[in-house]
Amino acid sequence: MKKTALAFLVIAAFAVSCSKNNDTVVSPPGTCSPAIRFSTNVKSIFDVNCTRCHGSTSINTGALAKWVYDGTYASVYADRNRINAQTSAGLMPQGRPLAQATRDSISCWVANGAPN
Numbered sequence: 001m002k003k004t005a006l007a008f009l010v011i012a013a014f015a016v017s018c019s020k021n022n023d024t025v026v027s028p029p030g031t032c033s034p035a036i037r038f039s040t041n042v043k044s045i046f047d048v049n050c051t052r053c054h055g056s057t058s059i060n061t062g063a064l065a066k067w068v069y070d071g072t073y074a075s076v077y078a079d080r081n082r083i084n085a086q087t088s089a090g091l092m093p094q095g096r097p098l099a100q101a102t103r104d105s106i107s108c109w110v111a112n113g114a115p116n
């Protein structure tokens with residue numbers, strides 16, 4: 001009886017843990033939506049997640065000085081590949097990687113030529 005109850009609890013825990021993935025996929029694997037644009041999608045990601053360390057009013061020293069985001073398309077376009085590599089790898093933002101759907105949006109934006 002105890003083994004049956006334990007097996008049931010293990011199976012139930014496994015089923016619940018698999019169903020609690022809140023990340024949504026932007027597009028099916030291997031495809032990107034051409035509708036992802038800086039002005040309508042990506043800018044808000046950078047505004048919320050990057051300005052604290054990389055904003056034009058933050059104190060940027062050392063490695064942080066490699067990229068300064070001032071809210072404009074030009075401030076990210078030149079560094080789009082490096083930003084994509086850092087966010088895709090979960091290295092940025094430091095201490096709290098972006099949700100997978102958000103990382104996918106940045107990757108798709110870059111893959112589509114980083115349209116404004």
